[in-house]
Every structure is written in structure tokens, then in C-alpha cells.
Amino acid sequence: MPEPHRPGQQHFVADLAETPLAEVDQLDESTPPLSLWADAWHHLRRRPIFIISALLIVLVLALAIVPGLFSHTDPQYCDLNHGLDPSAPGHPFGYDRQGCDVYARVVYGARASVTVGFFTTVIVVFLGAGIGAIAGFYGRIWDSLLSRLTDIFFAIPLVLAAIVVMQVFRDRVTIWSVILVLSVFGWPQIARITRGAVMAVKNADYVTAAKALGTTKFRTLLRHVLPNAAAPVIVVATVSLGIFIVTEATLSFLGIGLNSAKIPSWGADISHAAQSLRNNPAVLFYPATALALTVLSFIMLGDAVRDALDPKARQR
């Protein structure tokens, strides 16, 4: 066969000056090494979502710890003469139906919501992650037993269970009894998520390598598996923190939660404000906004922290 004339296909060799050869697989030492926490901080500092949510959370925490700094009005002091009055000097948010100062109640209500949300989440994460991790990592009979237990609790709606069990406490409801009840019924979701994440991680080569090193199973779980399975758990935990605050509010709304006469809470205030929605919607607006912002900022914070702590998601 005669060789056809084909321009553009002659032997071409690039100029060496234009294509310098690098050492095979040389480590790039020009960039400073990453450090997990310093980098996470560096990453977070530049994210507006983190800054906004962190500021809001600091504010809410301050409200919860020292409400006296923000309001000098007693939230329990109510004057029926002022019932549903609009804002007045010293009372920027106006008065509710009972004539209590709405601003003071929003400020003092933070403590109940934040305490319930925070502590319930902490307990639920320890309980749920523990159960889920054992089920996912050890498998076999542990998995069967713990997963069925999780399924049973998962089948009971949180609010319904809380309504029933709260009856036990009746008039002796404290913040801690609410936390206890929510924790007992709130852990299955975290357990399920953790179990799934742990099962995905436990087959990784580095887990096998740890086993081949003679690392004990429990130590492998703590040091290799859980840190790598944490990302989805953090996200679900922050979301459920919001859910717990809302559930506390729901219980108060239904009148079986915290006693609003003794412990002001956003949930109870929203509940009472519902009656005066048509006359003065502002009374509902303030506690509801406080609740929404708090929940939102915890969710945003969780999202940002997860991104920052996950070296896999980070770009160099």
C-alpha cells in the first residue's frame, strides 16, 4: 500500500526548554503543611455563614447565661392594664395579652430553649452514636439486637411519646425532665446515621491496616472509624438540636411542658400568643423569630464546621 501523504503526523519532539522534566513524584515542599485545627479555623474565618451563625449563637448563649444584662424588666411581672399594648419606651416589643413585657420574656425565654436543645443533643449524640457505632462496627448479633431496638424507638413519634411520658411529671416539670424525656426518644435517628456511616468506613483499607497492626477492635473504632464517620453525625446532630428546641416549644404550647408562670420559654410564649394573633401579631412574631434564628444558626454552624473539619472536602 502506498504511504499516503499525511501532514501533521511527522515525528515531533518538543523543545526541552519548554517542557522541563520534574523529578518523578517529588513532594511539593513549597506549601506549608496543613494542620487540622488551624486550617479549619482559617477556612471558617472566611465563611460568612460561619461568622453570622457564630455571632448569633454567642448572642443566644449570652441571653441564656446572663439575661439580666439585656433586660431589667421582670418577665414574670405582668400588668393586665397594659394587655396587648404596642411598644412603649423601655418596652420595645410591647406587651402580651397578660400585660407582660414581650422583650423581657424573649430574653429570659432563651435559657429554657437553649438548655433543652443543647443538653438533649449532647445526650442523644452520645447515646445514639454509641449504640449505632457498636451495631455497625461489631455487626452480627449486636447489630441485630441494637438495630431492632432502634427500630422500635424509631417507630414512636417523638412528640407523641413525649406527650404521654410528660404526664408522669405533671406538675413537677423542670428543664431536666424535658431533657430526659426528649433524650430517651430522640436518639434513634442519630443511631441509624452513625451505624450507616460506620459500616461505610469499617471496610476501608486503613481499618484493615490497623487490624493487621494488632490494634484492638475498640481502639480502632475510637481512633479510625468514628472520626471518619463523624461528618454526617455532626450534620444530623445540629439539625436535631433545632428539632429539640422546637419540640420543647411544642410541649409548652400544648401545656404539658415547662410551666410558663415559673419558667419563661419561647414555646410557651408562642403558645399563648396564638390566642392574640389577630389583635396583635407582633406578640407572636418576637418569640417565634428568636426561636427560628436560634435553630437556623445552629444548623448553619454545624454545616460550616463539618466542611471545615473534613479534610476530604477541603481543597488545597
Next chain:
Amino acid sequence: MTPMVEMNLAGRSTDPNAPLVEIKKLCVSFQTSAGEVRAVRDLDLTIYPGQTVAIVGESGSGKSTTAHAIIDLLPGTGKVTSGQILFDGKDIVTASRDEIVSLRGREIGLVPQDPMSNLNPVWRIGYQVKEALLANNVTNNREAKKRVAELLAEAGLPDAASRAKQYPHEFSGGMRQRTLIAIGLAARPRLLIADEPTSALDVTVQRQILDHLGTLTRELGTAVLLITHDLGLAAERAEQLVVMYQGRVVESGPAMEILQHPQHPYTKRLVKSAPSLASRRIETAKHEGIEVTELLAQTGGEGAEHGETKDIMVVKDLTKVFTIRGGRPGASKKFTAVDDVSFAVRRGTTMALVGESGSGKTTVANIVLNLIDPTSGKIYFDGLDLSTLNKEELFSFRRRVQPVFQDPYGSLDPMFSIYRTIEEPLRTHHIGDRKSRELKVRELLDKVALPGSTMRRFPNELSGGQRQRVAVARALALDPEVVVCDEAVSALDVLVQAQILQLLNQLQSDLGLSYLFITHDLAVVRQIADEVCVMEAGKIVEAASTDEVFDHPKTDYTRALLEAIPGGSIELGIADLD
């Protein structure tokens, strides 16, 4: 040829002297958080009708990016910043969306890399091929069914009509790749882009598929752009080679000429290191009676001289039966993964266990590492019967046998710094205090040729080869006697692969290590192993010294494996490579 083919090919200009694809000064960039990354720079490439052109390069060299630019499928933020891609005289870069869509499939077909993820698991095979036909208006719905069976048969699937009714999970990797080839060629394109079409497949299947693809495209007169990392394979399959390095073309031209007289230092490096070619060169050299010590890592001879040929590990009549889910719910059946396997690893030497996927070689590795228990059979390590070890004895056994795994991206904990990764074995075995451990980590990093500053980095900052070196350092932390390398270099680029093999060789002669080297690649075996056991379907079919296996293979299976090493038909010069 069927009349259908002629009809499809009719009415197209087929002037063999007019380029089908002409790429001029192509530049492609990606926008990242770190700024603009230039993935392809000033690339020139010409493909004539019916011709096979191969782009060769390591990962990140821009070879796939070039292929994707041709069909305008650049991922994410990728963009052609300058240059032209002329397809049949028409510039694809400036073409409208509709024009490009009509080019895809009908004029330019694509065979993607990973057959496992490129077929939709919820649709039948036949439907997916039909989709390709209907999308390109090749045929109407009624005739499509017949055509699907024809296409699948043509791609080499036996019993195509009934196969078309199956789902992807019922297919093996090779069958899926054949399906993808059928889809790629469904609309009879004039150019087929094959992006690493066989990298995920076993060597013997790889050979069959490439042979078939070659015959098929030659019959149809389809031009092929083959993307590959294997220089031997490229040279064997393509008329023209384009060697890419860091986004640039470093050398291009007729395949044989480049392989026999590489000019650019990078090409020379590639020709020298590619395992398929290196193993070929060892063979050639041996026949001509020349010693090529730099290519060989075998140390068995030396050990024999020192009288140190005691078996460090003896595997006797090993059998492992797994119970797997059967056809009906609740049913189970037995699967014998390892069937009566016996071999021995001599101290200070490398024993290679070769086989294709599913041959049971990794199961053997896991049993030897005492990660899973055998169904029957014994393993003696330095005279100790592994099945009788109690907890403490097992713990000290772990110090003496360590693994290195295949996937450098999965074998290091991403949350652990390199220091913690290498220190972990020392800490687990309570060796030394904090200070002496840090010293040891530094020493280990030095052994695997990484700077001490690496210890403060995290795995995601390192390349695949560097990670694999860290994995080797971790395995060496406890001063083991045997290292089990499970496909330890399979996932690496050829140059890096050669470098790691050299490192393993160096460490073996420095530390007197014994390796159990598990691989599917006989070419690598040639470079590192003293002895070879060939496994097929759980059984050892051949066991002998490396020279013996390569020179006088006894079984057909071994012969098939040897023939499947790419580049077999190529004459190579062994001199003038510096």
C-alpha cells in the same frame, strides 16, 4: 458487512488524505479555588480517517481532558481557552450546542473508562443500547430491537438476543465493556474515543477486547483515539502516538519510531520504566546474554549464596470456603475461594502470587495476615503454626508480618497526619517514648525517600505514589520480616510504579525483607519476583522460578497471561537509553 453499515457509511466524504480531526494549539483550563489551572497547553493532534491514534501519559497529564474537549464534555469548570478543534473541517470550539449534540454519538462515539459505573443498573442492557440508537435517529423503534442484538453480537457478546434482556449486574466487567463498545459504535461514528477502555479489566480480557475493538473499527473504517497510560499497549494498537506530560505534547509521531528511538527525556523515561516494556527488555537481554541488573530486583541468588534459603513462611493445603447468598431468598451456597493452595516464601526473597480478579489471591493474603481464618489448611510462620497462636502470640506475630495495600487513597486514614500514621504501630506495640518514636518516624520517612517535613502533612496533600511510600513506611515501622504487598503498585502511574518497585527492592536488600507479592500483572512480576505461583479459580496452576515461568510456561493459562502483556510484538532496542 450488513447492508445497514453501508447505508450508514454512505454519503460521507472519505478522502483518506483529509484529516478527520485536526487540533491546533488547543488550550484547556480549569477554574479552581487556587486560580486557573492549565490542563492542556498548545496541543496539536491530527487524526486521519480510519486511523488509530493513541494519547499516552500519566494521570493528570491532560490526556482525558483532551478527549473530553473533542466531544465538548469537559467536566465542571473546564473551558477551552484558545485553539481550534476541527472535525471534518468544522470547528467544534465555536460550534453551537445543537451542532455538537448532533455530532455526539452519530459522528463521534465514546467508550468510557469504567465499565462498572457507566451502565445504568436499573435498565436492561438492550434498552441502553436501543437508547443510543434512538437518540441518534439511526433506526425506528420497531427495527431497533433487531439492531440491538446485531450490535451486541458484533461487539462479541455470545447469545446476544437473550443477553440484551439482562441487567448490568448480571454481566462481567468484560461483557459490560463490550456493551459500552456496542453503544459507542451504535450510530456508526467516524471517530471513536476510547478513554482507557480496558484499564479496569483483567489482562487476558483486556487483550481480547482490544483485539476485537481493533478488528471491528478496521472493518467499519472508524478512526480511533485511544487514551491510555500504557506505552506498550499504545504502541501495539496505534499507528500514531502522542506522548503527553503536564498538559503538553512532548513527543508525537509514528508509534514504532517513538518506541524504538525516543528523543525526549520523558519519553525515554517512559520507554525505560513501563513494566510491559521493561519485562520484555529483560527477556530480550537474557536471550542475548546481557546482564541488566538495573531492571531486575531479584535477590534470590544472593540469598542462596549466603545459605539463607530457609522458608520463613509455609502455606500448606490452604482452603477457604465462603458461604454466599444463593439464588432463592434464604438459600445459601458454598463458594470455594481458595482451593488446596500450598507454597512457601523463602527468607529474603520475593514470592509472587499472580492471578486475575476472582482467583482468590487476595483471600490468601488475608489468611496469611491472619485477618480471616482458613476453612482448612495450615500456615507456618518461622516454624510457628498460626492456628495455635493465643492472643499474645498473635499480637507479636503482627509485628513480624505487615501488609501494604493496593489503593493508596484508601489505605491511609485521612484524619491522621503522616506522623500519627507511621507512629501508630509503634504506639500500639508500646515501643519507645515520644522522643524515640519521633526519631524512628523520621528514619522511616528517610528510608522511603520522603523528606522529614512530610510528617506534619495529611494524606490528601500527597500524591498516590507518596501515599504508597507512607504505607510502606508504616508497614516497616515494626521491623517486620515479611511484607505482604497486595497489588501494591497496581494503582500507580508507570514511572511511580517503577520507583516504588525500586524502593521495595532496595529495602529488601538493606533489611533482608521477604515479600509475598500479590498482583495480576506478570510484567511487574518479571521485575521483582524470584518465584511465581500462578493462581486460577482458587487453585495454583503453576509454581516455579520467575525465569522458568517466563521461559517455559507449562499451562495454557500462564501462556495466555504472558501473551496478554502489552507490547509483545514490538522490537525494542535495549541500548541507548540513558
